[in-house]
Amino acid sequence: MMFAVWIPLLMPLLAVPAARRAAEWLPPRAAAWTLAGFSVVLAGSSTAALGLLASAGALRLPPVAALGHLSPPLLGDSSPVLVPASLLAALALAAGAFAVVRTGLRQRREMRAARAASAAADELSVRPDELPYAYALPGRPDRIVVTTGMLRALDAREREVLFAHERAHLAGRHHLFLATAELAVTLHPMLRGLREPLAYALERWADESAATATGDRALTARAIGRAALAAARVPGAGSRPRTALAVTAGPVPRRVTALLTTSAATARPRRALRRALAGALLVCAVLSAGAVADAAHDLHAGVEVAQGETGR
Template identity: 45%
Template sequence: MHLLIYLPLLFPAPAALAARPLAERLAPWPATWLLTTCALALAALSCVALGVLVVAGLVRLPLAALVGDWSLATVRAGDSVSKIEAAVAGALLVAAVLAGVRMLWRRMRAVAAAAFEAACLPGPGQLVVVDDTVPDAYALPGLPGLPGRVVVSTGLLDALNDADRKAMLAHERAHLACHHYTFVAAAHLAAACNPLLRPAAAAVAYTVERWADERAATTCGDRRQVARAVGKAALATTHHPARRRVPEAVLGLLGRHRSALHGAGPVPRRVAALLAEPHAYSPPLNYPILPLAAASAVVGASALCAFAAAHDLHVVLKLAGAG
């Protein structure tokens, strides 16, 4: 058990290293689903592993043996987890749970704030134009019964022509139609519980933008037009870097999460992907069998190790109770 229980804590590291290559090489929608699902699973399994370590340390205490009516000598002989390891695992587990709860609370407040702002915006339609010289466009997710809204500033509309505006609106509507903010929130929850998964959260923030780009390209029928719209919007924001504060649940044409802006920059990569030949996103890549198999193997191995460690602890306690 002693070695197996630590493996679920380490598996997120190689998964995080593979996040960006997967985000670049897979079509956006399967990449988003794959990265988000794996991040959540690996974060949950790492918390389970920490929990097993904590329990393995607690059962070595005399009070626990008295309450559980088992042989303390048998437990200590079969359980190799020290009290120090259990204490460190307990501290990490508490930190992970608190970080996850904090992240959930912040996201729930952000979604509620976005829905409230969407409901309070003037006009009955989905599109809302605000009089603001700062170029900006973003989608406000709504709640059940409250549709989301697309907010565009006059500053951005002035910077784009009619074709660019069509591409920009298609991008923002794709965010709402595909509920991209839920994927980003889930990935950030996983990263909050296990900081090793932060690259995966950054990759998801990128892939949802790429997903919206591809949906916009399908709507407009011109990938290059969407690339031009993204490039023009980015150029316009360089002259007006200040943006007003918006809820964390908001997604925009240029992305709204700092983690998505780390590294080589997502906008040039998105433009390059849009300018690439369409065959790069042909059906064979839309069904990533090899990456899916690799991800399933990593998550399955992590689950197997956590289960095996928990089973070993159960056997030790059973023997201790019998003795």
């Protein structure tokens, strides 16, 4: 068990760079789902591994052993590092639980504050503000928050691109992808490397949706570029919830280049190479989940032996 529980904890060292490269080769929508799902699997596996490690140490405590009618010497895996490792695992679990609750409450607080400041009768909430910014604000109902400064920076057709981009964020529930990734990072800090490519994939997903809605990739690229330039003239303009997405977010030059040089038939690495990398990611996920299952089986078997139930 002591060997198996380390696999999910150390897997991000290998898996995160591979996932980042895979995201570069996948269409935006597929990349976003891959990164978000991978974050959930790795964070869940590492958390379960910590729980098993903490449980293995707790079962050796006399009060816990007596409660479970266990004989600690028969539990197996008597490595001298087990008890201190179990203590560290318990502390990590407690810290992770605290961080998840704090992050979840902060996300909820930010969304509530943004909605309270963006009351509107319809989808569009226009703020009388010279600072140029706009973002998608999910809720009931979903809203697009935009300032008069941003509206003046764009012409009529470019505004349609802006609205189509933000509608794509709302329709795709992109804020949930970001919220999930942020919570995964609180559980396993090594997953931090997936957050930036995920945010980029979500922006590219919305870019492609806007290009499809308007039927003009060049117009979409120009509107995104002009909106970003307008926002860049006022650094820090427009605070928004961290999980709310905006057309000006991320590496805008890279996004504009992608719109001008790609189409529905984007040139990508050879299919065999993409499949090989996808297979590697699948192996990483299966190894993490399988290691947790193996560790859980070993712990359960040890408990049965300590309870004298091996004959059953």
